Amino acid sequence: MGLLMSFMGKGLPTTQMLNLVMGTLHSKFMEKDIRSFDDFHVAILDMFSTINAALPGKHYDVPPPKKVEEIFVKWKGAKDAEKKKLFIDFMKTSVSMSKFDDSILITGLVTPPAAMAAKRAGESLPQLKAIKVIPDVLFVPSATVLALISAKLSKKMFLGNVAS
Incomplete structure (x- = not known):
C-alpha cells in the first residue's frame, strides 16, 4: 500500500486548485450584470447554490447579508483589478462549511x-x-x-x- 502511495506523488496541489476554483468562480460572478446590492446578493446566492448543487458531500453556508453588504460597498468602489482580490478574499474568509445538526x-x-x-x-x-x-x-x-x-x-x- 505504501509503495502505491509513493508512486502517486504528493497529491493534489491545493494552492493551485484553490486558485483555479476561485478564478473560475470570479469569472462566473463577473459575467452577471451587477448594478445594485440586490443584484450582487442574488449573484452570491446563485453562486453558492451552484456550488452546493455541483459538489457532493458537505455544503457551504452563505455569509450573512451584513457581510455581503460590507463587501459590496468595498467592491463597488474598487477598480477592476482590486475587485478580483476583494472577491477572492471575501470567499476565503467568509465561506464556512455547513454544520450538521x-x-x-x-x-x-x-x-x-x-x-x-x-x-x-x-x-x-x-x-x-x-x-x-x-x-x-x-x-x-x-x-x-x-x-x-x-x-x-x-x-x-x-x-x-x-x-x-
Missing part, C-alpha cells in the same frame, strides 16, 4: 423504529382501527418526515434563528 440526525435515526412500534401498539387498540389500513411503506416515512419537520421547527422556535 445532531438533533436532526438522532431524530432521523430514532423515528422509524419508534413509528413501527407505535403502529404495532396502535393496531391492538380498538379506538385506532383505521391505523391497520395504512401500509407500513407510507406510515414510517411520513412519520419520519413529520418528526424531522417538528424537530427543525422546534429548534428554530426555542433557539432562535440558528444556522443549521
